[in-house]
Amino acid sequence: MGESLVCDICGKLATVHLTQIINNQIQKVDLCEECAQQKGVTDPEGFSLADFMAKNIEATAGPDAVAGSSLVCPSCGCTPRDFKRTGRLGCPECYEAFDSLIKPMLKNMHRGDHHTGKVPHELLHRVGLRKAINRLQDQLAHAVEQEKYEDAARYRDELDQLKSQSQPEPPAR
Amino acid sequence: MTIKPLLDANAELTSGGAPGEPIVMSSRIRLARNLDGRAFPGWAKKAQRREILSACEKAVAQLPQMQNGTVLRLDDLSELERQVLVERHLISRELSQGEPSAGVIISRDQACSIMINEEDHLRIQVLRTGHGFDDIWKVIEAIDNRLETLLDFAFTAQLGYLTACPTNLGTGMRASVMLHLPGLVMANHMEKVIRAVNQMGMVVRGLFGEGSDATGSIFQISNQQTLGESEQEIIARLEHEAIGSIIEQEKNARALLLESKPEKIRDKIGRAYGILQNGHLLSSAEAMSHLSLLRLGIDCGFIAESWRGPIDRLLIEMQPGHIQLAAHESIESDMRDTARARLLREETRRIPPLDFET
Numbered sequence: 039m040g041e042s043l044v045c046d047i048c049g050k051l052a053t054v055h056l057t058q059i060i061n062n063q064i065q066k067v068d069l070c071e072e073c074a075q076q077k078g079v080t081d082p083e084g085f086s087l088a089d090f091m092a093k094n095i096e097a098t099a100g101p102d103a104v105a106g107s108s109l110v111c112p113s114c115g116c117t118p119r120d121f122k123r124t125g126r127l128g129c130p131e132c133y134e135a136f137d138s139l140i141k142p143m144l145k146n147m148h149r150g151d152h153h154t155g156k157v158p159h160e161l162l163h164r165v166g167l168r169k170a171i172n173r174l175q176d177q178l179a180h181a182v183e184q185e186k187y188e189d190a191a192r193y194r195d196e197l198d199q200l201k202s203q204s205q206p207e208p209p210a211r
Numbered sequence: 212m213t214i215k216p217l218l219d220a221n222a223e224l225t226s227g228g229a230p231g232e233p234i235v236m237s238s239r240i241r242l243a244r245n246l247d248g249r250a251f252p253g254w255a256k257k258a259q260r261r262e263i264l265s266a267c268e269k270a271v272a273q274l275p276q277m278q279n280g281t282v283l284r285l286d287d288l289s290e291l292e293r294q295v296l297v298e299r300h301l302i303s304r305e306l307s308q309g310e311p312s313a314g315v316i317i318s319r320d321q322a323c324s325i326m327i328n329e330e331d332h333l334r335i336q337v338l339r340t341g342h343g344f345d346d347i348w349k350v351i352e353a354i355d356n357r358l359e360t361l362l363d364f365a366f367t368a369q370l371g372y373l374t375a376c377p378t379n380l381g382t383g384m385r386a387s388v389m390l391h392l393p394g395l396v397m398a399n400h401m402e403k404v405i406r407a408v409n410q411m412g413m414v415v416r417g418l419f420g421e422g423s424d425a426t427g428s429i430f431q432i433s434n435q436q437t438l439g440e441s442e443q444e445i446i447a448r449l450e451h452e453a454i455g456s457i458i459e460q461e462k463n464a465r466a467l468l469l470e471s472k473p474e475k476i477r478d479k480i481g482r483a484y485g486i487l488q489n490g491h492l493l494s495s496a497e498a499m500s501h502l503s504l505l506r507l508g509i510d511c512g513f514i515a516e517s518w519r520g521p522i523d524r525l526l527i528e529m530q531p532g533h534i535q536l537a538a539h540e541s542i543e544s545d546m547r548d549t550a551r552a553r554l555l556r557e558e559t560r561r562i563p564p565l566d567f568e569t
């Protein structure tokens with residue numbers, strides 16, 4: 039307070055002083071009017087001091103977690119280094135690929151490390167059904183190929199039953 | 212102008228909703244949802260973003276809650292139009308900042324908006340004036356339930372809804388209220404309050420300059436954690452541990468100030484009234500601060516309750532984007548201050564002289 043403050047982004051005279059608490063620490067940021075406008079500090083929803091701070095995975099997952107990691111998400115190609123740089127993951131599968139990195143972070147970040155909230159039952163049922171159908175179709179094809187026609191007939195019956203429960207393909211896929 | 216009809220319509224925040232309340236200005240819930248098997252928007256390639264946008268738009272178009280809503284693609288909007296949508300809390304700053312293939316669908320009453328290709332594929336938000344999460348939750352849950360039948364959301368039993376940033380994981384829910392806390396600001400208690408709230412795993416956002424009151428003493432309180440508790444538990448804790456206690460403390464701070472320094476409070480409110488009615492150059496920070504004091508004047512009984520709606524509307528409409536849009540062009544900062552002062556003179560002229568006798 040009282041010292042002449044310069045904008046943390048561009049170095050011009052700062053006229054906006056912002057204080058937020060991030061992870062139990064009070065963080066102060068000084069901004070000029072232009073940068074404040076640009077960063078949207080007048081819009082509380084749009085602004086997070088976290089964006090100003092280097093994303094620090096090492097603090098929770100150990101110093102070698104990023105540097106020594108050869109992890110790559112098989113689905114999207116994202117790496118822990120990308121995650122650290124942007125603070126964002128590449129795709130839903132990244133959670134499985136980086137499980138060892140993310141798990142320890144969750145304990146500090148949240149009230150627990152597993153979900154106890156809303157469950158999309160319809161969705162799980164639909165997706166489960168689709169997977170079961172795909173599996174049966176593979177088994178059916180395999181059985182036909184092997185000329186095991188009794189098995190094939192059984193798979194076909196099961197398949198017909200599942201398909202009758204299933205809805206048309208969702209429009210998003 | 213693409214968003215013109217939106218601005219002219221009755222909107223939840225500016226005229227359509229119930230009048231706000233003392234202290235609690237508005238409440239909001241947002242849910243983050245993503246499509247399974249697709250890269251998150253920040254990582255997705257251009258073509259993927261386009262596909263996601265049209266898949267999500269198609270699904271949202273089927274929601275009964277969004278019938279007769281407005282579908283906007285950010286690519287089609289000018290920078291000024293985007294800014295106005297941010298100022299009206301209809302889109303986030305992040306969405307406005309220009310990644311391609313971003314969109315928003317805004318319900319007819321403008322209480323609900325669904326952003327596409329923000330940080331997550333879908334950001335569903337429902338916002339209402341005043342205090343209360345029950346109705347908001349009912350509305351947003353119904354929307355989410357319907358979308359779940361149309362889109363394959365990324366969800367696992369262990370981690371819940373999967374989000375681009377692990378800070379939103381689990382419920383993907385952020386519940387928040389906008390609180391007007393001039394008493395705590397004047398009593399210099401905000402830092403203490405923020406600390407206490409943070410101890411509960413809640414976040415307080417807002418500007419508070421050194422001594423000056425640059426943000427109109429308006430703060431947003433929200434949950435920080437999204438995993439490990441159910442939506443109802445998060446809301447209940449936010450409600451009972453944080454919001455309830457802050458409202459109580461704000462009331463106490465006001466009572467104390469009115470008892471110990473009644474002249475100081477009346478002087479502040481009286482000056483704000485005078486400046487708004489007679490000023491010719493007003494920055495948005497100054498206007499915000501004076502309007503905030505008039506709002507306090509209503510709570511103190513100096514100004515009739517019927518002025519709460521108009522003052523809350525002015526808090527939105529005096530922001531830079533709105534001033535420029537009203538001027539039909541992009542104007543320099545000092546010209547904006549002139550235009551803002553003119554708007555505020557015209558709008559506050561009809562407020563009767565303050566009644567300090569009550």
Ligand SMILES: [Zn+2]
Nearest residue numbers: 045048070073
């Ligand atoms: Zn700057």
Ligand SMILES: [Zn+2]
Nearest residue numbers: 111114129132
């Ligand atoms: Zn991935």
